[in-house]
Amino acid sequence: MSLGDRASFCPAPRLPAPFRFSRKSSGTALSASLDGVTAAFLVVRAALVSQPARRFILGICLEVMDDEPKPATQLHNSEPLFSFGVIADIQYADLEDGYNFQRSRRRYYRHSLLHLQGAIEEWNRESTSPCCVLQLGDLVDGYNAQHNTSETSLGHVLSTFQMLQAPVHHVWGNHEFYNFSRDYLGNSKLNTKFLQDQIAHHPETTPSDNYYAYHFVPFPKFRFILLDGYDLSVLGVEQSSLKYQQSLKMLKEHNPNTELNSPKGLSKPHFVKFNGGFSQEQLNWLNEVLTFSDKNQEKVVIASHIPVYPEASDTVCLAWNYEDALAVIWSHKCVVCFISGHTHDGGYSEDPCGVHHVNIEGVIETAPDSQAFGTVYVYPEKMILKGRGRVPSRIMNYMKDIAFHP
Numbered sequence: 001m002s003l004g005d006r007a008s009f010c011p012a013p014r015l016p017a018p019f020r021f022s023r024k025s026s027g028t029a030l031s032a033s034l035d036g037v038t039a040a041f042l043v044v045r046a047a048l049v050s051q052p053a054r055r056f057i058l059g060i061c062l063e064v065m066d067d068e069p070k071p072a073t074q075l076h077n078s079e080p081l082f083s084f085g086v087i088a089d090i091q092y093a094d095l096e097d098g099y100n101f102q103r104s105r106r107r108y109y110r111h112s113l114l115h116l117q118g119a120i121e122e123w124n125r126e127s128t129s130p131c132c133v134l135q136l137g138d139l140v141d142g143y144n145a146q147h148n149t150s151e152t153s154l155g156h157v158l159s160t161f162q163m164l165q166a167p168v169h170h171v172w173g174n175h176e177f178y179n180f181s182r183d184y185l186g187n188s189k190l191n192t193k194f195l196q197d198q199i200a201h202h203p204e205t206t207p208s209d210n211y212y213a214y215h216f217v218p219f220p221k222f223r224f225i226l227l228d229g230y231d232l233s234v235l236g237v238e239q240s241s242l243k244y245q246q247s248l249k250m251l252k253e254h255n256p257n258t259e260l261n262s263p264k265g266l267s268k269p270h271f272v273k274f275n276g277g278f279s280q281e282q283l284n285w286l287n288e289v290l291t292f293s294d295k296n297q298e299k300v301v302i303a304s305h306i307p308v309y310p311e312a313s314d315t316v317c318l319a320w321n322y323e324d325a326l327a328v329i330w331s332h333k334c335v336v337c338f339i340s341g342h343t344h345d346g347g348y349s350e351d352p353c354g355v356h357h358v359n360i361e362g363v364i365e366t367a368p369d370s371q372a373f374g375t376v377y378v379y380p381e382k383m384i385l386k387g388r389g390r391v392p393s394r395i396m397n398y399m400k401d402i403a404f405h406p
Ligand SMILES: Nc1ccn([C@@H]2O[C@H](COP(=O)(O)OP(=O)(O)OC[C@H](O)CO)[C@@H](O)[C@H]2O)c(=O)n1
Pocket: 100, 101, 138, 174, 175, 259, 261, 262, 263, 274, 317, 342, 343, 344
C-alpha cells in the first residue's frame, strides 16, 4: 500500500498515549494560548522534525482541537455547495416501548417511525434540498423476527421513506441480519447499490459482490463511500459458508463467553456477535477508491453502521478489525469524515490525522418530544453538521493544506 501525505505525520492505528485525546479534555494553559494558525503551523512542522519532537508537537496540537458541539449561532451563513441528511438506528417495530439490554435506556419502537416521518418532512422543507440521505443501518428492530413482522415493518418504513424527495442510501446494520438473510437483503429495496457511480478505466474501484459496499459522487469532487461492517460476521450468512466459519473462528479467538453477544471479561470487548468486521478484500477495494480520490483531489465521506474510532464510540460498539480500517483511511489524505450509528448514544472525535468521526444518536432511544437526525452542509473548506434534537451540531474543517478548490 502506498502511503499518502497524511501518513507522513499520522501515528500507527494503535494509538500511543500521547496521541489519545478525549471529548472531555479541557486543554492546558499552554494550549489555550495557541490559536488555529499556530496549531496548523505546528502540524506542518511536526511532519518535518524528528519522531520524538513530532509526537510532542502533535500532542500540543491535539489539545487545541476543539471537540465540543457547536451552537447554531456559530454555523456558516453563506450558501453551501450541497447538503445531505443523516439518520441512524430507527429500529422500528409495532411494539410497546422497551429497554436496551442493560435496561438503562428506553426504546421507543413505535414512535421511531414518527421520528423518521418528522425528519423527512424537515428535509423536504429545506430551502436547498439535500442531495441524498444516508440511512446508517438498523432500520427495523430484531424483535420483528420473533413476532413474524419483519417484512410488514420493513414495508412501513420503506413507504415512509417514499415521502422523501431525495434518494436514500441504505447501510446495513446488525438488526437487518436479525430479520433477513444477506441474500434476501441483496434482492430487497435495502440494496441501494444501483445508485453507485463507476470510475471509467479504473476497474479496481468497482466493488465485488462479496460484500455490500459502493461509492458515488453527489457533487463534483466529493465522493461518498458506503462500507459493509458485517462483511465478516456470523449474522445473516449460511453456517456452511467459508465466511461464517472464518468469522466464527475470529470471534471465538477473542471471546470465550458462552453468550457471544456478551463482552463480559473481554480484553477486547468489541469482539461480540452483534458487531462485525471488514474483509481484506473490502479493505483493498477501499484503498483503491481512496487512492483514486487522492489523485483526483476529492473529498471523501465514509458511512458505516459500526464506528471505527474508539474515542467517538464506547469500548464495545467498534468494528472487530477497526485498526485495519483506520490504517487504510489514515494512509490517504482525502477522507473528511467517517459517519456511523450503532451506539445509540452518539459520539464525536477528530482523530490525529484530521478525520472527523461522527457517531449519530439513535432514533430508537430518542424520546417522542425530541428528535435525532441531521443535515450536513458542504462548503469549500469545511462540512457543518446541523443536528436536530439530541444530535449535536459540529463543524468539520478540512485539513488546512488541502482545502477543496473548485
Ligand atoms: N451486554 C450485552 C449487550 C447485548 N446483548 C445482546 O446482544 C444483542 C444485541 O443487542 P442490542 O442492544 O439489541 O443491539 P443494538 O444494535 O440495538 O445496540 C447496540 C448497542 O447495544 C447499543 O449500545 C441482543 O440480543 C442483546 O440481548 C448481550 O447479550 N449482552
